Amino acid sequence: MIQVLDTHQLGASGIVAATALGTKDGLVLFDTGPESTFDNIAAELSRIGFGPADVRHVFLSHIHFDHAGAAWRFAELGATIYVHPKGAPHLIDPAKLVASAERIFGADMQRLWGRIAPISERNVRVLHDGDRVRIPPFDIRAIETPGHASHHHVYVWEDNLFGGDIAGVRLGNGSPLPPFVPPELHIESWLESLEKIRAANPAKLYLPHFGLVPDSVSAHLDAMEERVRRWSAWFLDRIRSGADEQQLISAFADYEKAELLAEGADETLVHDYEAADPSYMAVPAALRYWRKYHPEQLSQ
Numbered sequence: 001m002i003q004v005l006d007t008h009q010l011g012a013s014g015i016v017a018a019t020a021l022g023t024k025d026g027l028v029l030f031d032t033g034p035e036s037t038f039d040n041i042a043a044e045l046s047r048i049g050f051g052p053a054d055v056r057h058v059f060l061s062h063i064h065f066d067h068a069g070a071a072w073r074f075a076e077l078g079a080t081i082y083v084h085p086k087g088a089p090h091l092i093d094p095a096k097l098v099a100s101a102e103r104i105f106g107a108d109m110q111r112l113w114g115r116i117a118p119i120s121e122r123n124v125r126v127l128h129d130g131d132r133v134r135i136p137p138f139d140i141r142a143i144e145t146p147g148h149a150s151h152h153h154v155y156v157w158e159d160n161l162f163g164g165d166i167a168g169v170r171l172g173n174g175s176p177l178p179p180f181v182p183p184e185l186h187i188e189s190w191l192e193s194l195e196k197i198r199a200a201n202p203a204k205l206y207l208p209h210f211g212l213v214p215d216s217v218s219a220h221l222d223a224m225e226e227r228v229r230r231w232s233a234w235f236l237d238r239i240r241s242g243a244d245e246q247q248l249i250s251a252f253a254d255y256e257k258a259e260l261l262a263e264g265a266d267e268t269l270v271h272d273y274e275a276a277d278p279s280y281m282a283v284p285a286a287l288r289y290w291r292k293y294h295p296e297q298l299s300q
Ligand SMILES: [Zn+2]
Pocket: 062, 064, 148, 149, 165
């Protein structure tokens, strides 16, 4: 049994998911959604005949709040939380994470993400690249996949892959977009991570934003690669020609929107993509990436 559970974050459908897998040792969740939607996930679980305490294992793609915010609630009920080595310290002591989120989201923190609390070290299990966890009848393997965040894993079992954010945001009948966010965007790593996903050769790809990819996984990954390359080059061109952050924010919002509309998206779908992956976030991400890793490209 695999079920995509809708968090209905901020009342919207089809934006942020937690993905449940039935095993002989209770439920596995791949990402939890934010803490603010814990009750919605509890309702989704009861719809399929379970409760939050049936979740015994939580595999986090990364620790951004829309993916991991509710992890501590499941840990309190006894679940083991699996996470990348660089993510684990922030689950055990989220103070720094919360402080930096408060700088970004301010008074909106509670409404967007809910409450964040520490997870007992006993409930946290660090997974390194290639580590496998046996949860009968499955063998769940972590693949380290940086690029969107430096502490990102995807997870493979049988011919399925849970793709986190590195595998793209794909909503409704839209195409996959790479969520460029600060401060860890790294283009070369992203392309390598897509190669690792290709090498795992999954037949089915599940995305936290949102659900099962409806067509060929390889076509999806090709589209992702094309966009990661083109979007990063788009930013490079504009940064080199002297655009400032405000100009980039409005230009990139227009660029992304025009692309979605040209592919047949309607205004509602464009709005949903903005909700899942706000376009303004790509700007500080891309500025930081080009300045930090390729300053020579900017001075030519
Ligand atoms: Zn993320």
